[in-house]
Amino acid sequence: MSNNDLIKIWKEGNVQMLKNRRFERSELEAFLKPRISKAALNLNLNILVYMAAQLAAMILIGFDLYGYRSNPIMLKVLIPMFIVCSSFFGYGVFLLTYIWQVNHGNFDLVTAIKRKLNVYRKHYEVWMWIGAVSLLFLNFALNTLVDNDQGTYRINRPVFFAVMCLLILLFIYGVQKVAQFSAVRRIKVYLSDLQNDALEGSHQLEKARTKQLVVYLILALILTLLFILGIIKATGF
Amino acid sequence: MDKKRRFLERVEQNQDILHKICALYAGNMDDRKDLGQEIVCQLWKSYPSFRGDSKFTTWMYRVALNTALLTLRRNQRRVRTESLKDHHGDIPAESADPPEEHGKIDRLYEAISQLHQFDRAIILLYLEQFSYREISAVIGISESNVSVRLVRIKKRLKELLT
Numbered sequence A: 001m002s003n004n005d006l007i008k009i010w011k012e013g014n015v016q017m018l019k020n021r022r023f024e025r026s027e028l029e030a031f032l033k034p035r036i037s038k039a040a041l042n043l044n045l046n047i048l049v050y051m052a053a054q055l056a057a058m059i060l061i062g063f064d065l066y067g068y069r070s071n072p073i074m075l076k077v078l079i080p081m082f083i084v085c086s087s088f089f090g091y092g093v094f095l096l097t098y099i100w101q102v103n104h105g106n107f108d109l110v111t112a113i114k115r116k117l118n119v120y121r122k123h124y125e126v127w128m129w130i131g132a133v134s135l136l137f138l139n140f141a142l143n144t145l146v147d148n149d150q151g152t153y154r155i156n157r158p159v160f161f162a163v164m165c166l167l168i169l170l171f172i173y174g175v176q177k178v179a180q181f182s183a184v185r186r187i188k189v190y191l192s193d194l195q196n197d198a199l200e201g202s203h204q205l206e207k208a209r210t211k212q213l214v215v216y217l218i219l220a221l222i223l224t225l226l227f228i229l230g231i232i233k234a235t236g237f
Numbered sequence B: 001m002d003k004k005r006r007f008l009e010r011v012e013q014n015q016d017i018l019h020k021i022c023a024l025y026a027g028n029m030d031d032r033k034d035l036g037q038e039i040v041c042q043l044w045k046s047y048p049s050f051r052g053d054s055k056f057t058t059w060m061y062r063v064a065l066n067t068a069l070l071t072l073r074r075n076q077r078r079v080r081t082e083s084l085k086d087h088h089g090d091i092p093a094e095s096a097d098p099p100e101e102h103g104k105i106d107r108l109y110e111a112i113s114q115l116h117q118f119d120r121a122i123i124l125l126y127l128e129q130f131s132y133r134e135i136s137a138v139i140g141i142s143e144s145n146v147s148v149r150l151v152r153i154k155k156r157l158k159e160l161l162t
Helices: A003-019 A025-031 A038-067 A072-104 A109-146 A158-196 A200-235 B002-013 B015-025 B029-049 B056-081 B084-088 B099-113 B117-127 B132-139 B143-161
Strands: none
Touching: A003 B015, A003 B099, A003 B117, A003 B143, A025 B002, A025 B029, A038 A072, A038 A109, A072 A109, A072 B029, A109 A158, A109 B056, A109 B132, B002 B015, B002 B029, B002 B056, B015 B029, B015 B056, B015 B099, B015 B117, B029 B056, B056 B117, B056 B132, B099 B117, B099 B143, B117 B132, B117 B143, B132 B143
16 A cells, blocks of 8 residues: 555545535534633632732731831831732743643644643642742731731740741642642643653553552541541540 | 634634544544534634744644644543444445445544554644645654654554555
8 A cells, every 4th residue: 555545545535524524604603612621720720819819918918017117027027028929929920821822822732742741840830839838928917917916926936936837838738739639640641641752651640540549548547537536635535 | 703703714614624633533423522612712712823824724733733632631541442433423324435435534544543642643744745844843843753753654554554
């Protein structure tokens, strides 16, 4: 069979096959109604939620700046917090724009895949840390607003406070990482396979999924037991 | 409104592209319709980025293949288990062409469906008689790479068809 035979079969076969397959104009028009890809929605929603938290933190820090205007130490803390928070918000805007461009840009296939991978490998990893820090800022801004004692705010146990902040930061990051792990890993592996012209990763992922489910179930069981034990101890039974 | 009408006109004129890509990348009729819808929607969203630097069909192939490749995973498991009947089951029995003609195109589609998703895109463009340069521009690999891959793909296709 020559190359020309392949082209001939393709051309003639398709003429016949496609003769009976036509989309009417009305069908095509109906296709244009907004459809939102679930993966894109999840990612964008996550970014928007944290941007809302950053906006709330900036507003609260704004109130704090007024409330602590005569306290130079607090100003030294709050002003950099405000600047960092607004930079995070800017990064969120950049990320949303970047994702929009990747989804709507006129790129060749390889470039489109590389850019999508770039979102998940680099930007989204950074964003998860930013999200954790943003919530910490929001929490701090709220506490300082509520506990404002005529322009002063006192941290009674600074070391304990710092350790707790660090733990909260790691906890929020960890929760995000676990919540997004499965979905993000799937997309990363799939895009990576596509880029490398292979399917190994996707096949391995399918196999790993069952193991992952068992691990999650065991973890959930341990955490539930710890929770019940905690309640029993606290209530003194 | 004119822009939308013009867009729909162009897509309608070139809708063969949609059907071919859907037949290569989606398993059954429902999946094909879903993929078709996904592609048309994505084409419309990307339409502002089309500035006429390339032919409309080249741009349409690029966006459609991009969408198909990234939508494929969802249907991958189903595609593996789909029968060929599901693929081309809507060719009418009373068609004037001899059944042998249907058999050839069915077998060609089936053989292409067994290739890796990137290779499917390359052979599709080759069969549509795109030049190596055009294929390279749509896929994003060098012309020499297109040439090397095509040799391998055609060899594989011939093995599958004999």
